[in-house]
Amino acid sequence: MRNWVQAQGGQSQQVTDIVRQLSKKFPWPKHENRDMWTWYLPHAQAVLGLSDECSERKMLVSVQHNVAGCYALLGKYSEAEEMDRQTLALKETVLGREHPDTLGSMNNLAIVLEMQGKYSEAEEMHRQTLALTETVLGREHPETVRSRNNLAKVLRNMEMRS
Structure with a gap:
């Protein structure tokens, strides 16, 4: 066919x-x-x-x-x-780098990297996502808070593994 x-x-x-x-x-x-x-x-x-x-x-x-x-x-x-x-x-x-859906995909990638134990890559992606989310949506927006939380989780996991 x-x-x-x-x-x-x-x-x-x-x-x-x-x-x-x-x-x-x-x-x-x-x-x-x-x-x-x-x-x-x-x-x-x-x-x-x-x-x-x-x-x-x-x-x-x-x-x-x-x-x-x-x-x-x-x-x-x-x-x-x-x-x-x-x-x-x-x-x-x-959509562009600063579109909220693009930021969501950055977050998803960072989470999947963390799930594989790629903590350094996950940390870098979470930091990029957080910086862009703060700029685009503001420091107090729920997605910014979620991004900050995700970065904290990967940092905690890195600390626990070392």
């Missing part, structure tokens, strides 16, 4: 349509909706293999973000890290 669609010259439109549908239907993974996101995950993985064909970059970001969350919830931290890095890069391009 892929070969036929590609031969017809419509692959980009088909991929974009699939990404559009997935961005609407594929939920953020939580334990409560596990049946739903595990059903969508293989479809999302397949379409992400053709992501260069997608013309809707904002919707692609949504699918990547959810796939990264699935990987993290499944304990596939190296896959989550790779997807979080891709998502962050795309969000920086599409």
Whole structure:
């Protein structure tokens, strides 16, 4: 089917349509909706293999973000890290470095790095996130407080490991 669609010259439109549908239907993974996101995950993985064909970059970001969350919830931290890095890069391009969604992706990447024991990288990412969050949202914003807390957690974990 892929070969036929590609031969017809419509692959980009088909991929974009699939990404559009997935961005609407594929939920953020939580334990409560596990049946739903595990059903969508293989479809999302397949379409992400053709992501260069997608013309809707904002919707692609949504699918990547959810796939990264699935990987993290499944304990596939190296896959989550790779997807979080891709998502962050795309969000920086599409939304800009200071967009709140981009800051959220920075935070997600830092958390996944910490889960893998990559504490120095996690600390650096948390520090960057905190600095940008304070600038963009203000020192007292709940996301800034959360970012400060995440940095404190990684520093505590580093201290406990040494």
